Amino acid sequence: MMVTFVTIFIFIFLSLPLTCFCIRSFPIIGDQTYPPEDHFLAFSESPEYRNGAQCTNKTIHIAITLDSEYLRGSIAGINSVLRHASCPENTFFHLITAEFDSTTPRELTRTIRNTFPSLSFKAYVFREHTVMNLISSSVRVALENPLNYARNYLGEILDPDVERVIYLDSDVVLVDDVQKLWSIELRNNRVIGAPEYCHANFTKYFTDRFWADPVLSRVFGSKNPCYFNTGVMVMDMARWRGGNYRRRIENWMELQRKQRIYELGSLPPFLLVFAGNIEPIDHRWNQHGLGGDNVKGSCRSLHPGPVSLLHWSGKGKPWVRLDEHRPCPLDYLWQPYDLHMSKSQYQSLDS
Numbered sequence: 230m231m232v233t234f235v236t237i238f239i240f241i242f243l244s245l246p247l248t249c250f251c252i253r254s255f256p257i258i259g260d261q262t263y264p265p266e267d268h269f270l271a272f273s274e275s276p277e278y279r280n281g282a283q284c285t286n287k288t289i290h291i292a293i294t295l296d297s298e299y300l301r302g303s304i305a306g307i308n309s310v311l312r313h314a315s316c317p318e319n320t321f322f323h324l325i326t327a328e329f330d331s332t333t334p335r336e337l338t339r340t341i342r343n344t345f346p347s348l349s350f351k352a353y354v355f356r357e358h359t360v361m362n363l364i365s366s367s368v369r370v371a372l373e374n375p376l377n378y379a380r381n382y383l384g385e386i387l388d389p390d391v392e393r394v395i396y397l398d399s400d401v402v403l404v405d406d407v408q409k410l411w412s413i414e415l416r417n418n419r420v421i422g423a424p425e426y427c428h429a430n431f432t433k434y435f436t437d438r439f440w441a442d443p444v445l446s447r448v449f450g451s452k453n454p455c456y457f458n459t460g461v462m463v464m465d466m467a468r469w470r471g472g473n474y475r476r477r478i479e480n481w482m483e484l485q486r487k488q489r490i491y492e493l494g495s496l497p498p499f500l501l502v503f504a505g506n507i508e509p510i511d512h513r514w515n516q517h518g519l520g521g522d523n524v525k526g527s528c529r530s531l532h533p534g535p536v537s538l539l540h541w542s543g544k545g546k547p548w549v550r551l552d553e554h555r556p557c558p559l560d561y562l563w564q565p566y567d568l569h570m571s572k573s574q575y576q577s578l579d580s
């Protein structure tokens with residue numbers, strides 16, 4: 230069994246032409262090797278979630294990345310979606326791993342299978358070299374992780390029959406039914422829906438050099454560009470593919486390498502292409518910034534208003550702060566979704 234799998238794996242690997250785009254999906258095997266060799270990969274099995282009686286069979290597609298650094302966050306995010314969904318069996322997760330992660334795509338996928346035995350999902354391997362040459366340094370090293378840019382390649386990663394997807398960062402938890410987010414309408418042929426923040430100072434997302442350049446700064450034309458966060462997006466993939474948005478974003482990344490026009494990582498190119506023309510979703514769907522700022526990671530409080538999704542964007546991550554016994558107050562809202570085993574739970578597995 231093992232030998233067969235490895236053979237298939239190698240075969241797929243070798244049969245890819247070198248110029249192949251960036252994606253390789255691979256077979257998912259459900260071997261239950263417990264306990265995992267490494268405490269890091271030890272998660273408790275989530276409860277099984279069942280559809281309510283009113284559910285139709287409409288699939289909700291959700292894309293999320295999976296890597297060793299944010300694994301615990303991704304698993305908590307998936308768990309939170311399932312726990313609050315009225316039709317959890319209708320969710321389908323597209324899990325994007327990185328080729329050169331210290332934990333292999335296969336180990337990550339197996340961890341997901343063991344943690345959520347009945348989850349519908351497909352795993353993909355994002356080939357980092359696709360974006361390596363396009364990534365410029367930014368204010369925080371974590372923002373340079375190639376997997377941050379996977380959201381730009383969803384048009385190629387996902388099957389063409391996936392026409393809409395919700396993209397979620399790996400540091401979010403939902404506390405509401407994902408169906409509500411899924412069913413929003415993207416009016417006026419808009420490609421992306423996300424909460425929009427028109428009171429945020431948009432100027433600061435780009436450098437003085439950008440604003441001083443008469444050609445560049447005209448990119449927003451007569452639009453009123455507002456900040457939005459790319460960690461939670463409803464994306465119309467048919468329009469995305471049709472409009473060649475991957476290329477448009479890459480063009481800005483190429484320019485950034487020649488002349489510094491922004492300081493953050495994957496976000497500003499999205500602002501350059503979409504700001505002023507996104508479907509504004511209720512702010513409840515991205516209570517962001519809970520990780521604090523990009524430098525110190527200080528504690529933050531919630532923005533006023535109702536909450537459907539909490540987002541620990543910024544430097545501090547709740548699982549790190551909880552493990553270090555210095556949590557922020559809101560980190561306790563993340564904790565109930567954490568399935569990672571404590572050291573003592575893990576040690577008792579052996580017996």
Ligand SMILES: *[C@@H]1O[C@H](CO)[C@@H](O)[C@H](O)[C@H]1NC(C)=O
Pocket residue numbers: 286
């Ligand atoms: C959804 O359910 C209907 C009725 O049960 C069935 O005819 C249809 O094929 C199903 N669609 C999918 C995509 O499973």
Ligand SMILES: *[C@@H]1O[C@H](CO)[C@@H](O)[C@H](O)[C@H]1NC(C)=O
Pocket residue numbers: 430431432433
């Ligand atoms: C917005 O940010 C820019 C650049 O940091 C600053 O020069 C400007 O004064 C700010 N505007 C407001 C209204 O705060």
